[in-house]
Amino acid sequence: MDGTRVSRTASDLVVRSIHAMATGERADFDLLYAPSAVDRENVLQPPPSRVPGPAGFWATAQWLRTAFADLRYDIHHVIADGDMVAVNSTMNGTHASAIAFYTPDGGVDAVFPPTGRSFAMAQSHWFRVQDDRIVEHWATRDDLGTAKQLAWIPPTPLYLIKMARAKRRVARLG
Template sequence: MSTTAGVSASELAVRSIRIMADGDRADFDALIHPDAVNREDDVEPPACRVGGPAGYYATALWLRTAFEGLAYEIHHVVANGNLVAINSTMSGRHVAPFVVYTPAGAVDTVFPPTGQTFAITQSHWFRLEDGKVVEHWANRDELGQAKQLGWVPPTPAYLFRMARAKSRVKRAM
């Protein structure tokens, strides 16, 4: 599959992951199709649930706020036509509340910062159209992340911090 400016489908998909950690809005406009859909946005903030570059950029800001030093190490990339699969590791340090939402957009769970680092495997799937990402799916080791960050098993003190953090987030909305 050809893409714009001589960039291969694999390169485009890899860059679309890397901009989650370091890209500015112009990067998202260049790589994400205006009609793009993120199939993983059902627990993300409402701002992330819009289509196109704006939603993807909002997801990046959501992750960067909670996880300092967010980075992606790419292990494998496989492309077949307009589909690209990537095996990667995401890492960072939990420095701010990580807020998870219900499908209806209400605050579900708030994980107060632990200061801990994590590194988890992820598989990302992309569909490309017109030389841009038009669809994204992912599988993540969320249990591994929760264990590394001390979210599970939760201590009574951390459960109290979670409840207090959730109350603060709800009041701030």
């Protein structure tokens, strides 16, 4: 197979994986991710998303979909070189439900109650592909810009109280 075909196949696979985060079914993740696939961006995510392979990526999708209604990704650029694929994208949605972030040991760090606000988050994703499946993922995101769009910062005193209550609820649920 020539390099162009391999790169195009890898690019298509990666674009499908990004869209699957918003709308894919569980079975899609088994086709997209290798059993040992690693997400290098999951340290703040819920513990179920920290496992390798399709199950971890599926858990990440569920975490995002629960918090953000109308979740979708706009793909702007895709570049492939060998087994690496880079994607410039925007994640869009509405903050419709609480989202919890976790400590490295799995404890609840912060919970942001729903604001009902829409956002557009600039993101760059990097994937390594082997044998027609994703084996590794990294990302950079505009978290600060998104936090401003969602009115997480600067927080109002009332929102800080809501955050504290939400954190207690999530911590109790485990």
